[in-house]
Amino acid sequence: MMTQPFPDLPDSSNEVSSVHFHPADRFQLLSAYLDREVTAQEHRQVQMWIDTDPQFKQAYLNLLRLQQAMPQLPGPPPSISAAELSQRVFTQIAQENRYQQCWRWGSIAVAVGLGVVTSLCWGPVRSFLPGPQQAQRETPESLMIALNQPLFDVPTETH
Incomplete structure (x- = not known):
């Protein structure tokens, strides 16, 4: 749903009047008219104000002169080249x-x-995982010997 920028604008050209417009709204509509940014209905409204209101016509002529003079104004020279x-x-x-x-x-x-520096101060870091040297020392044979010949007698109780 598209809204009108000026909701108080009457729907037909027969009902046009400036009673519904605030002066700032009239000026904004005039500026849009000069920039050719108005609808046909808004165009008719502004044209009616220009034809019937001498103050509005003077504002229109002043804005028109200002708009025509703007392109002729020199801009500041660039301080350095691109x-x-x-x-x-x-x-x-x-x-x-x-x-x-x-x-x-x-x-x-x-x-x-x-x-x-860290490796020089603390030396090689020992790992908790078995390395190749530890794996070679623990063979199944030495493990079997330790199990078959305990270091101390294990007492057995029978009830």
Whole structure:
């Protein structure tokens, strides 16, 4: 459902009147009229105001002169050329990339250095998992001997 920007606008051109419009709304509608952004009904309303209201017609003429003069106004001259601006932007990006890369490589170097110092101070870390040397010592034979010949007598009680 599309709403009208000016809901108080009458539905037919026979009922047009400026009673329903606030002066700010009339000015906004006039501005939209000059920009060719009004519906046919709004166009008829503004045209009727121009034809019947001398103050509104004067506002219309002032806005029309202002609109026609705007493209002729010179803009501020650019302080630097587009080529120089783009060169500065790319130079800044390259400097930031170098800075980030230095931080990245520095962090890697510190991590490696800490790893080396840690391994030198504490030596090789012993694992709780059996290594190849422990697996060779524990053979099924030595295990059977330990089970068949206990180190101490196990008392057996019978009731």
